[in-house]
Amino acid sequence: MNMPTLDTASVRIIAAEKDHLARNYLPLPVVIASGEGAWVTDAEGKRYLDLLSAYSALNFGHRHPALLAAATAQLGRVTLTSRAFHNDRLGAFATALAELCGKDLVLPMNTGAEAVETAIKVARAWAYRVKGVAQDAAQIVVAHGNFHGRTTTIVGFSDDPSARDDFGPYPPGFVAVPYGDAAALDAAIGPDTAAVLIEPIQGEAGVIIPPDGYLRAVRESCDRHGVLFIADEIQSGLGRAGTTFACDREDVVPDVYVLGKALGGGIVPLSAVVADEAVLGVIRPGEHGSTFGGNPLACAVGLQVVEMLASGEFQQRAALLGEHLAGRLDGLVGHGVTAVRVAGLWAGVDIDPARGTAREVAERLAERGVLAKDTHGQTLRIAPPLVVRATELDWAVEQLRVALDA
Template sequence: MTAPTRVPVRTRTSADLIRAEEPVLAHNYHPLPVVVARAEGTWVEDVEGRRYLDMLAGYSALNFGHRHPALVEAAHAQLDRLTLTSRAFHNDRLAEFAERLAQLTGQDMVLPMNTGAEAVESGIKVARKWAYDVKGVPADRATIVVAADNFHGRTTTIVSFSTDETARAGFGPFTPGFRVVPYNDLAALEAAVDETTAAVLIEPIQGEAGVVIPDEGYLTGVRELTHREGCLFIADEIQSGLGRTGRTLAVEHEGVVPDVLLLGKALGGGIVPVSAVVGRRDVLGVLRPGEHGSTFGGNPLAAAVGTAVVELLETGEFQRRAAELGAVLRDGLADLVGKGVVGFRSRGLWAGVDIDPALGTGREISQGLLGEGVLAKDTHGSTIRLAPPLTITEAELVSALGALARVLGRG
């Protein structure tokens, strides 16, 4: 039997590559039909050389754009020295990363991990351990209160408290110990908290739900409630944090300091996966050797890139850009209300845009934007999200809004 002829990768077209993925990749994603081969700053280029303005930024993983020079330089320099030791040994990059990240976020200690889901899982473990060792909750009785329509990842434990049936169906039995309440409802939250509650885990802004921003005072109320009831406030800032909303952290819009922060995505600068649980010493201090770990967590390459990310944020430049250009984004979207946009929510350079369903689904609108040379992605129904790199220029942002207007005008 003659073996099938394989087309060399270097000569494959976008269509070739998309077809080649079908039989060999698990179908856990439904990407838009574009094959990115190169990128720099706010622009990406496909196999054929077509250029697209990136208005998604890897779901906030690329807050500083593609291949930011300072981050690439940090990675290159570290690749020439040391990439991995495991945590069986110390490495010379981890201390500075932890020191500067703790200082940036106003916390005491850092637990380095790799992915956002790992950070959430780690936060759950820390909260339960704290509940047993410090609060005195009876063994195996700890509960964590979460919000409906949350998105914290897709591991088995995390989907156990998801309200998205696409994420849950077929993956049971589910992990117990979670109570789900409506988001932005302090009364429901208070009713769910009792003497077994280890923590309240919420996103300060719900990203996957469509960039849902709670009412002013909600985060303050969560902080006051958790203080009063003697449980932890864990803020999942994996998408909302590190400059995206115009502040270093989204909780800063209400001047709130959680007990534990979950960080990821942009912490790796779009170069390597880096995440972290950052919190008070009396909380993270409950962990002892052997109780939790990660071979790659805190590796020298990740620490070098993460330190360079923190250094960029220490200047405040990216937070200011997100706030200033966020006003341009907000005003541009406001002009489209009634012209195909039925509503939107935005904070900094992050927006959930509800499109008139008569004009198409969110995916169809995203495909229309693709034809205009703009990359965006739907969340659900007829809602799309916009989250460009914080390095985007005003002219590029206005151009993207113009492309959206053209797509809506053709609906």
């Protein structure tokens, strides 16, 4: 995508970032200045349909009125207390989220990576204190192609070179198996295994949907061997896959939910680990925490998110609009697209290399007023806010068709 040659506001903003911002991202040259619903507007006033939703953090769209109202009301009262004290929003949020998940306890954090790290610590403590695994011997089974965050522990069990290379040494304690291979996962579980940690749908890998029955098989393996099933629902959960959680697609309930992104309504960072007392109760005072975790502003927004999900409206929209989107995208297969994978309102579109890389297609889409993101070279991810309209999806797919033909 060619940058404008004029001395526009966007050019100046991007130049300032280039001079003073660490280069850990390579964003499309679009400078977003405002947003509403499924649309954003750049610094020059051009509008774009958002098909990324900040990697599912904006499931409810930009500036959803109910979420803004909850945040604004709390901003006028108190925003941070730390967990050294109680606050009047935390209990209500924890109760509502526990009920949504069908679990006993909630441990709030801020980011998805923090929540995954928390789940790892909980699983290890459970292995030592409940299962009786020898100290420092606990193992966690993970899947190839995973993306659970970018901390040094997490990238240590990633097989993505861009996430892993040059950041070692890495801690032991993880065994990786092919994603979707239930037999390999079962075979990897041993007497020292504390947990299985997987994404019910792998988002960063390109919206990779496991074979039907895989999640049920994982649940059965964990039950048979006496290990925890940890589901990383940070991207796939909270309505994105057409159900409250992606695990619901197979009527599977994990022992531990790891949540984030959309939990903060696209307004504040908010994540959580949710499990029953028998699991999450192993954490004792002083063993884990966060200054901002469970802050009243995040809890006020998170409570509103949970209340919005309780109606089922957003899950239903994702399911119905996802079927609509799948029908439109399927028409592109053989016409610049080699494969399409859709789960709820979430799609991975594999671009024919003859039409360019997924990055190049994303740049052409941006020129046509549609924002999407590439991953792993040839895959374009589509994840619009759940408030998008069917007619807007139709228009976006038409812009994709034109971009593929360009």
